Amino acid sequence: MAQSQTERSGQSLLCVRGICKMFSLNQVLKGIDLEINPGEILALIGGNGAGKSTLMKIIMGIYQPDQGEIEIRGEKVSLNRPSVALTHGIYMVPQEPMLFPNMTVEENILVGVGFDAPGAELRRRLAQLMDDIGWHLDLSRKASSLSIAEQQLVEILRGLLRNAELLIFDEPTSALTFDEVESLFRCIRDLQKKGIGMIYITHRLTEVFDIATHVAIMCDGVITLHGPIGDFTREMLVKGLLPPNMQEQEIKGTAEATMVDYKNAKPILELQNYSGYGFRGINLKIYPGEILGVAGVVGAGRTELATTIFGKDKVLGGKAILDGRDITGLSTKKVLEAGVNYVPEDRHLNGLFKISDVAANTTSAILNRMVMGKVFLNRKAEHDLTQEYVEHFRIKVTGQDQLTGSLSGGNQQKVVIARALSTKPKLVILDEPTRGIDAVARGEVYSIIHQLKEQGVAVMLISSDMEEIVELSDRAVTVYQGRINGEFQKEEINQDNLMAAAFDVISREQVVS
Amino acid sequence: MTLLKKMGKVREISSLFFLIFLFGLVGLMNSDFLTPTSLFNCFNDSVVFTLLAVGIAFVILTGEIDVSIGATLGLSAAVSSTILRDGGSAVVAVLAAVLVGCLVGLFNGFGIAKLGIPSLIFTLGTNGLVRGLVYVYTGGAWVENLPAGFTRLANVKLVGELTTFYAMALLLVIAAHLILTKTRRGKYFITVGDNPAGATMVGIPTMQTKIMAYVLCGLFASVAGILYSSRIGFITPTAGNGYEMKAIAACVLGGVSLSGGLGSLIGASIGAVIMSSISRILVFLGFSSDYDNTITGILLIVIVVVDAVAQNRAAVKTRHARLASRSGPLEEESGNRRAAS
Numbered sequence: 061m062a063q064s065q066t067e068r069s070g071q072s073l074l075c076v077r078g079i080c081k082m083f084s085l086n087q088v089l090k091g092i093d094l095e096i097n098p099g100e101i102l103a104l105i106g107g108n109g110a111g112k113s114t115l116m117k118i119i120m121g122i123y124q125p126d127q128g129e130i131e132i133r134g135e136k137v138s139l140n141r142p143s144v145a146l147t148h149g150i151y152m153v154p155q156e157p158m159l160f161p162n163m164t165v166e167e168n169i170l171v172g173v174g175f176d177a178p179g180a181e182l183r184r185r186l187a188q189l190m191d192d193i194g195w196h197l198d199l200s201r202k203a204s205s206l207s208i209a210e211q212q213l214v215e216i217l218r219g220l221l222r223n224a225e226l227l228i229f230d231e232p233t234s235a236l237t238f239d240e241v242e243s244l245f246r247c248i249r250d251l252q253k254k255g256i257g258m259i260y261i262t263h264r265l266t267e268v269f270d271i272a273t274h275v276a277i278m279c280d281g282v283i284t285l286h287g288p289i290g291d292f293t294r295e296m297l298v299k300g301l302l303p304p305n306m307q308e309q310e311i312k313g314t315a316e317a318t319m320v321d322y323k324n325a326k327p328i329l330e331l332q333n334y335s336g337y338g339f340r341g342i343n344l345k346i347y348p349g350e351i352l353g354v355a356g357v358v359g360a361g362r363t364e365l366a367t368t369i370f371g372k373d374k375v376l377g378g379k380a381i382l383d384g385r386d387i388t389g390l391s392t393k394k395v396l397e398a399g400v401n402y403v404p405e406d407r408h409l410n411g412l413f414k415i416s417d418v419a420a421n422t423t424s425a426i427l428n429r430m431v432m433g434k435v436f437l438n439r440k441a442e443h444d445l446t447q448e449y450v451e452h453f454r455i456k457v458t459g460q461d462q463l464t465g466s467l468s469g470g471n472q473q474k475v476v477i478a479r480a481l482s483t484k485p486k487l488v489i490l491d492e493p494t495r496g497i498d499a500v501a502r503g504e505v506y507s508i509i510h511q512l513k514e515q516g517v518a519v520m521l522i523s524s525d526m527e528e529i530v531e532l533s534d535r536a537v538t539v540y541q542g543r544i545n546g547e548f549q550k551e552e553i554n555q556d557n558l559m560a561a562a563f564d565v566i567s568r569e570q571v572v573s
Numbered sequence: 574m575t576l577l578k579k580m581g582k583v584r585e586i587s588s589l590f591f592l593i594f595l596f597g598l599v600g601l602m603n604s605d606f607l608t609p610t611s612l613f614n615c616f617n618d619s620v621v622f623t624l625l626a627v628g629i630a631f632v633i634l635t636g637e638i639d640v641s642i643g644a645t646l647g648l649s650a651a652v653s654s655t656i657l658r659d660g661g662s663a664v665v666a667v668l669a670a671v672l673v674g675c676l677v678g679l680f681n682g683f684g685i686a687k688l689g690i691p692s693l694i695f696t697l698g699t700n701g702l703v704r705g706l707v708y709v710y711t712g713g714a715w716v717e718n719l720p721a722g723f724t725r726l727a728n729v730k731l732v733g734e735l736t737t738f739y740a741m742a743l744l745l746v747i748a749a750h751l752i753l754t755k756t757r758r759g760k761y762f763i764t765v766g767d768n769p770a771g772a773t774m775v776g777i778p779t780m781q782t783k784i785m786a787y788v789l790c791g792l793f794a795s796v797a798g799i800l801y802s803s804r805i806g807f808i809t810p811t812a813g814n815g816y817e818m819k820a821i822a823a824c825v826l827g828g829v830s831l832s833g834g835l836g837s838l839i840g841a842s843i844g845a846v847i848m849s850s851i852s853r854i855l856v857f858l859g860f861s862s863d864y865d866n867t868i869t870g871i872l873l874i875v876i877v878v879v880d881a882v883a884q885n886r887a888a889v890k891t892r893h894a895r896l897a898s899r900s901g902p903l904e905e906e907s908g909n910r911r912a913a914s
Contacts, residue, residue: 113590122773143776158771160764162835171760172775179757204887207894338896365898374893 068405071134072097073226073257074119074150084357088114090281091254096226097430098255101248103272103289105262106526107301111279112261116228120152121145146174151219152228157211157419161204168203168214173220186221193247209240210379216247218525227251228259231359233267262356264564265294279302290429294565301563302526302555322347326384328486328518329369329400334378338364339542341378351509351519353533355526361542362522363405366489370402371395399486403476403493405522418467419446419460422478449478453508470501477508481517486553488512489520490501494528507534526555530564580713585829585840591826592847599854606857610783613734619849620742621768621797621804623842625816626823628793629745630841631753636766636833637685637692639787641677642794642820646817651707651800652759654716654808658722666800674795677703682784700817710812716808727804736802743842745796749789750838756845760784766833801901804893815866822873823848830880 074096081089096102106112116124119130121139130137132148151174159168177185194212202210208239212232220225229248233241244474248271260272268275268289275292277285278301285292285300290382307422327345334342339361346352346484354362367373367420371392380388384474387398423442425478446460454472457467464475473493480488490509494502509532512519523529536553537548538561545562581716589767596615612639625642632639653670657663684695717832720721731737752759764772772779802808821831852862896899 067736111914120774141778143778144778154774158774160771162767163763171757171764172772172777173774182585220668270817278610337893361896476701479616 066453072080072131073100073133074117075131076115076131076336077124077131079115079118079130081111081118081125082442083122088281089118089125092275092278092281092283094283094286094290096257096259098225098257099252101252101258101260101272101273102274102276103260103262103268104276104278105265105268105297105301106278107526111281112278113230115278116152116230116259116261119145119150119228120284135338143155146172146222146224149225150433151222151224151226152230153212153219153232155230155232156213159211161202161285163203163415163433164200165203165206166195166199169199169221171216172218176223178365181567182221184216184437186371189217190221191249195243195247195422203532207240208269208452209244212244213247220251223257226259228261230261231263232260233262233264234530239560241267263563265297265565268297269294277501280446294538298560298563298565299557300475301559315525317327321499325349326385329520330379330381332366332379332381334365334380335376336364336368336373337376338366339539342544344537344544346518346520348518349513349516350534353521353529353536354520354539355529355536356524356562360525360539360562362539363491363538366402366491367404369395369489370400370519396483396485399484400489401483401485401487402489403480403491405491405495416464417451418455418457418475419443422449424479445477445482449474449482452506453478454509470504472507473501474508481512485517487518487520489522491522494519494523494525526544526558529553529558530555538562583839584835585843588827588843588847592843595781595847595854596850599857603844603857603859606854610734611853611857614813615853616741616846617734618735618853620736620738621801622816622819622823622845622849623739623742623746623801624793624797625820626827626841626845626848626899627749627838628790628797629817629820630764630824630827630829630838631749631793631820632692632790633761633829633831634753634766634833634836635783635786636769637683637783637786638815638821638831639790640693640821641681641699641703642790643813643816644700644707645674645677645791645794646798646801646816647707647808647811648677648710649795650802650808650812651711651716651810653799654719654802655711655720657802657847658716658719660780661722668716670795670799671792674791674793674798675793676791678788679784681789681791682787685787686783699907701756704814707812710810711810713810715810716802719806723803724806727800738803742800745793746838746842753838763834766835768834818866819848819869820845822869825873825876825880830884831877832884885896 072095076092076094079089079092080087087232092111092114094102104112104115114316115125118137120126120233121142121144124140130139132150137144137148139148139150159173163171166183166186170179175182186199194549197206197210197213203214206214209513216227232244234421248260251258260267262268266340272289274287275285275289275297276283277297279301285297288488325347328348329344329346331342331344342365342518344352354365356362364373369374370388371390371394375389378388382398382400385393385398387400390398398470423445423447448456450457450460455467455471455474455478462473467475477488477490477493491508494505509519509521513534521529521532530553533553534550536548536558537544538548540546540562545564546557548561549559596606596612605611625646629642633781649670652673653666656666656669662840666788676772681692681696683701684690685692727736727738730735753762754760761772761777762785763784764775764777765779769779772782789889798813805812823844824836824841825831825844826847827836827840827842829841829844848869852865855864855868
């Protein structure tokens with residue numbers, strides 16, 4: 061390893077030029093240039109959907125670029141399989157460790173391609189390596205018994221034992237505790253001294269200034285900012301994270317939207333020190349006729365909060381009170397009946413019966429109600445109700461019997477929302493309601509959300525799209541690592557504030573308990 | 574960790590204990606069952622299922638399934654038997670059978686690994702197709718009058734009561750087991766079933782590995798077909814019908830997880846002995862062997878249900894642990910954490 065570096069000094073470890081990648085009609089990468097030298101730690105930051113993961117998958121040989129070239133130590137390569145990337149000394153430590161749970165630690169490290177020595181030699185080297193880093197693991201343990209930090213260590217050892225000269229970390233700290241982060245950083249600094257180059261993807265700006273030597277910001281498929289870490293301040297990075305055209309047009313919601321009268325209103329839902337898997341100590345009130353934006357990065361615990369309120373996951377502490385009634389820990393069916401509905405993040409996975417028709421989808425949540433007939437379905441009632449929503453939401457269908465899977469994304473989303481509303485809820489939780497739908501449909505979904513507000517329904521809007529939160533919310537909170545770390549009144553909601561809080565760059569006064 | 578606890582963790586040990594327990598129980602009720610000849614026959618008679626179970630174990634370990642092995646056994650048996658009956662050489666007969674097995678395996682592997690079709694559906698189709706070919710090939714007639722030299726082979730004893738066939742099968746199992754656990758490429762099968770995405774990340778060719786698993790499965794089924802012909806002495810068009818369920822049950826009973834990535838060939842072969850002994854046990858206990866399939870089915874369902882419940886629990890537990898570690902510890906420690914960061 062050391063030898064090869066002196067030989068090739070002066071050459072960059074990895075150099076990518078003009079990488080473009082398209083998925084169906086979606087241009088995910090629009091010409092990426094990036095260079096990493098030995099001993100450099102490049103922090104790569106960017107919002108969700110900026111294209112970071114796609115770029116890394118191209119470097120790992122999982123995807124092939126449509127255009128552009130990749131050089132490793134000055135040599136042009138075609139990374140068409142992960143095994144090619146591995147033999148070229150690239151190793152990626154994925155966000156969620158991908159170990160083989162039923163195999164031992166040793167088997168996990170030694171399995172696969174990219175090795176240049178027989179097993180016995182590798183075992184000796186592994187022992188040496190663990191001594192050097194000073195992390196000790198029982199090699200005979202099953203991977204399923206390891207903590208996330210230990211699993212990450214195994215991933216790193218996998219890479220190092222393959223003589224990786226470029227390590228890619230994809231949000232390595234998102235599942236780690238504070239102490240574990242510290243020991244990971246120690247390890248990264250050691251590796252840096254040995255001349256290993258690293259790409260460090262993260263959502264946490266604090267970490268960027270802790271360990272990175274260089275920083276690059278990706279935004280909508282292009283690198284908008286790139287350079288040594290010393291050239292930047294936090295504020296500059298936060299600015300860089302916003303879409304380029306956003307600075308001018310910070311829309312403050314629709315002007316005609318009625319303001320919520322907080323003085324006289326009683327909250328529909330009140331969470332008191334509410335804890336569950338993935339979030340802790342949440343205090344929150346949602347009022348009727350209010351749109352509460354819940355911002356944050358993916359994995360911050362927002363979806364878990366929603367599914368727990370909805371009775372799909374276990375409550376670990378605290379209370380949820382809906383309209384004066386304690387709904388803590390009730391089953392999904394009871395929560396639904398109490399007046400809460402949840403429109404999940406991934407409508408394909410959780411929300412939609414694709415091969416059923418539109419009518420069946422719209423009414424499926426209220427099949428057990430009398431209106432739909434006691435034993436046999438009341439077809440007329442089903443038809444009337446569906447027609448009402450189709451007209452009201454302008455769902456584009458050829459007829460009520462069209463299969464829902466054949467609708468466009470936006471219209472599918474409208475069907476899912478219609479279904480949620482058919483239960484006449486007091487509170488609707490919308491989880492990423494406009495992900496993957498086009499601009500026109502997005503506008504229509506927004507107007508539906510406004511209609512709900514006018515009808516006095518409380519809306520909890522979970523979104524990673526800061527623009528969406530800004531446009532719709534009456535009030536917004538940000539969730540960071542399972543806790544609410546910021547609360548903003550209507551006039552304070554802007555992309556700068558939200559982005560800063562979502563990445564936990566926030567002055568202490570703004571922190572609510 | 575105590576030795577007993579360690580042994581409990583090795584899944585095939587519990588299958589072995591179950592085998593001993595079962596045989597002991599039957600022995601208590603009918604001591605004739607425990608004579609050396611009877612016991613050896615339990616093993617000797619399991620030779621066909623042992624080969625089937627070990628073959629399909631490769632596929633199950635990669636997280637897939639193959640319900641066409643019964644038909645593959647039937648076609649290989651029919652092809653090799655007709656060659657022998659018509660005076661062809663033994664080498665040609667064996668090669669033809671093996672070719673049949675490998676081709677069926679390749680076909681399955683291509684459809685499942687390359688085209689991504691669910692394995693249950695695809696191999697169900699293959700099952701119908703191959704079973705149909707048996708009828709076409711034999712014209713629906715039995716293949717009889719096999720050379721006496723061939724049918725006598727099944728009864729040749731190597732030492733004592735142990736038949737040469739079973740000894741051969743055991744050797745094959747041990748060889749396959751060593752390849753699977755000790756060689757770098759052999760471990761690919763388990764990794765692909767354990768975590769397909771993870772296997773791709775460390776450069777394991779998942780597609781080739783799955784195709785290879787199906788080819789090996791077909792190969793083992795065809796060898797089982799040859800031994801089947803020798804043992805039975807004639808081939809009906811339905812030869813091997815329903816054997817896939819017994820082979821799958823044998824794997825599951827031997828500790829091979831149907832979700833892939835967990836289990837061993839040794840376990841599968843122990844399971845095969847238990848499965849093939851069920852009809853014998855029924856006779857010794859004075860029941861009709863008509864119950865055979867019912868009991869096999871019940872055993873299969875019970876074990877699979879227990880396995881699935883255990884796996885679900887484990888999955889929920891790890892998810893919770895992961896989410897909990899993200900948001901940090903409860904209460905007072907969280908204060909320190911904030912201050913520290």
